[in-house]
Amino acid sequence: MSPDRSRPATGSRPAARRPAGPAAPPPAAAPSWADQAGRLVGEWAPTVARVLLGLVLAWFGYHELVTPALWTGYVPVVSATSSIAVVLVLAHGWLLLMLAVAMIAGIAPRVVAAAAAILLLEIVISLTATGGLSDLTLRDVGVLGLAIALTGCHTHRLVLSR
Amino acid sequence: MRFMSRPAGPLGLSLLAVTALTGVVLAVHGWSGRHSGLPAGALAGGSPSQAASARPGRAAGPSAPAAGSSAPAATPSGPGASPGASRGPLLSVQSYAQYSFRVWPGTPSTAAKAALTGLTVKVARRSSGIMVTAGVIGQPANPARFYAHGAVVYIVEASLGDDSGNSDYSLGDDALVVTDAQGRILP
Numbered sequence: 001m002s003p004d005r006s007r008p009a010t011g012s013r014p015a016a017r018r019p020a021g022p023a024a025p026p027p028a029a030a031p032s033w034a035d036q037a038g039r040l041v042g043e044w045a046p047t048v049a050r051v052l053l054g055l056v057l058a059w060f061g062y063h064e065l066v067t068p069a070l071w072t073g074y075v076p077v078v079s080a081t082s083s084i085a086v087v088l089v090l091a092h093g094w095l096l097l098m099l100a101v102a103m104i105a106g107i108a109p110r111v112v113a114a115a116a117a118i119l120l121l122e123i124v125i126s127l128t129a130t131g132g133l134s135d136l137t138l139r140d141v142g143v144l145g146l147a148i149a150l151t152g153c154h155t156h157r158l159v160l161s162r
Numbered sequence: 163m164r165f166m167s168r169p170a171g172p173l174g175l176s177l178l179a180v181t182a183l184t185g186v187v188l189a190v191h192g193w194s195g196r197h198s199g200l201p202a203g204a205l206a207g208g209s210p211s212q213a214a215s216a217r218p219g220r221a222a223g224p225s226a227p228a229a230g231s232s233a234p235a236a237t238p239s240g241p242g243a244s245p246g247a248s249r250g251p252l253l254s255v256q257s258y259a260q261y262s263f264r265v266w267p268g269t270p271s272t273a274a275k276a277a278l279t280g281l282t283v284k285v286a287r288r289s290s291g292i293m294v295t296a297g298v299i300g301q302p303a304n305p306a307r308f309y310a311h312g313a314v315v316y317i318v319e320a321s322l323g324d325d326s327g328n329s330d331y332s333l334g335d336d337a338l339v340v341t342d343a344q345g346r347i348l349p
Contacts, residue, residue: 065188069196070320086196093192094185101181107174160174 046153047106050113053146054103057096057116064093076126095119106159113150120144250347253339258318262339266292266315277319281336285315296338313343 031039064071071093072085079085099119102112120143127137170178253259263274266285270278284295284306292312297304318337340348 061185062188065185065192067195068192083196086193090189090192094182094189097185097188098178098181102174102178105174105177107170107178160171160177 044157046150046155047157049146050109050150050156051104053150054100056143057103058100061093061096061100064089064096076130106156109156109159110151113147117144117147117151120147250349252345253341253347254345258320261320262316262318264314265317274317277317281317283315283317283338294340309340309348311342312340312348314341
């Protein structure tokens with residue numbers, strides 16, 4: 001794991017020209033606590049979000065792999081009691097596990113986040129089609145939003161780059 | 163704008179390979195235990211369903227909420243089936259006992275009502291037992307089933323996370339259990 005410093009952290013602005021005057025702060029003033037906290041959050045929030053989303057995917061992937069029978073009810077179109085449903089759940093769980101590990105380890109995080117977003121979009125559509133809008137569906141919409149946001153994040157720390 | 167700033171290195175590829183193999187092993191494990199689950203209950207209709215497809219005696223995964231060799235024997239039950247006098251093990255010693263909520267007799271608790279989300283259970287007392295009608299809301303009603311010496315009806319709900327509003331998205335973790343007065347599961 002190593003911090004990805006290939007791109008500069010966003011949010012740092014070039015020093016603005018300020019008119020000289022008695023009210024102007026000294027140029028060498030130390031950044032405030034709020035600035036430091038904001039910078040820290042800006043640097044680490046994508047990483048934290050990435051790891052947490054990875055944990056979500058890992059949890060569901062593991063349980064789908066270990067107890068597929070409990071998840072076949074979510075498979076659309078196919079009968080929940082069929083072997084096809086079990087196979088589909090196992091494949092889904094395997095994919096989730098792969099995405100989870102890649103996400104947590106920071107292996108191509110944007111590509112993985114995009115794949116997770118597509119997967120979650122499929123889940124949201126499927127849930128909406130079968131059960132309409134519900135708390136379950138909207139909960140997944142939130143996770144989908146997280147995946148989409150990570151797709152657009154350039155700066156990640158603790159990525160596996162070797 | 164590059165979408166993939168750098169390719170995965172050998173270490174990353176190795177990690178993914180190990181994960182892929184682990185996933186395959188887990189999938190094989192899940193496939194072999196796909197029939198494990200909750201005890202057969204009357205939630206299913208005449209056709210096989212997730213609950214009714216549960217078969218006892220299979221090893222289950224470590225996170226299986228209710229499974230194992232101690233699961234009660236499942237017997238085929240048609241409409242109005244009258245099980246024999248054989249009784250199963252105590253519900254209290256089953257792995258899914260913690261997920262069992264009493265719905266009859268008496269008023270179901272808040273947890274039992276939550277567990278009943280999307281399901282319907284009706285019980286009628288008879289002279290030598292109880293008649294239980296259970297099913298899924300929105301689906302055709304199942305035929306009533308008679309349980310000789312039946313005294314208590316439980317609904318098993320391993321996870322409430324699949325319940326939303328008035329729907330139960332996954333019946334795989336739901337089951338109906340009827341016990342006699344001593345708490346022994348009736349087949």
